[in-house]
Amino acid sequence: MKLPDFLDDKDFNQLRRTMGAESPGQFELFDPEKQLTYTEREALESGLVELAAPALRVLKDKTLAYKNSRVWLQKGDDIHLAYCKTVQSLRHREQAIQISTGDFHPQHQSVCLECLSVLQYQGIDARRMRRAEFSDQVVEQFSMDDFKNAYPFYPIL
Numbered sequence: 001m002k003l004p005d006f007l008d009d010k011d012f013n014q015l016r017r018t019m020g021a022e023s024p025g026q027f028e029l030f031d032p033e034k035q036l037t038y039t040e041r042e043a044l045e046s047g048l049v050e051l052a053a054p055a056l057r058v059l060k061d062k063t064l065a066y067k068n069s070r071v072w073l074q075k076g077d078d079i080h081l082a083y084c085k086t087v088q089s090l091r092h093r094e095q096a097i098q099i100s101t102g103d104f105h106p107q108h109q110s111v112c113l114e115c116l117s118v119l120q121y122q123g124i125d126a127r128r129m130r131r132a133e134f135s136d137q138v139v140e141q142f143s144m145d146d147f148k149n150a151y152p153f154y155p156i157l
């Protein structure tokens with residue numbers, strides 16, 4: 001089916017002139033299936049949002065996303081940033097998961113080391129992860145702000 005070209009449509013242009021609009025303007029289509037609404041963004045930024053596991057996206061770089069934003073996922077006291085084994089098993093079971101884009105609480109939560117090694121974040125790999133003192137240091141020094149600089153959260157395609 002061929003769609004009519006509304007920019008070149010006599011009736012449409014007549015209507016446009018009647019409305020006093022000179023140019024057709026630019027319009028962006030908003031797709032709530034693929035783009036976060038303002039309310040969703042606010043909820044993600046200010047805390048945890050519950051989601052059905054299959055709605056979680058895994059990006060090419062192995063980070064996690066929901067619609068057009070990167071997110072992190074909470075499971076117990078762990079913060080997951082990538083598609084590690086734990087996240088894989090959560091995604092395969094059709095359970096509810098909890099995601100966020102906001103700050104986490106380093107006193108109560110710690111970042112998942114396997115996620116960091118999946119991403120090879122700051123040179124972290126599986127071999128170095130096995131050294132306990134190195135892993136402790138990584139967890140202690142992890143900064144969500146730095147992570148967001150390396151992997152901007154919003155908006156993504």
Ligand SMILES: [Zn+2]
Nearest residue numbers: 080084112115
């Ligand atoms: Zn993880």
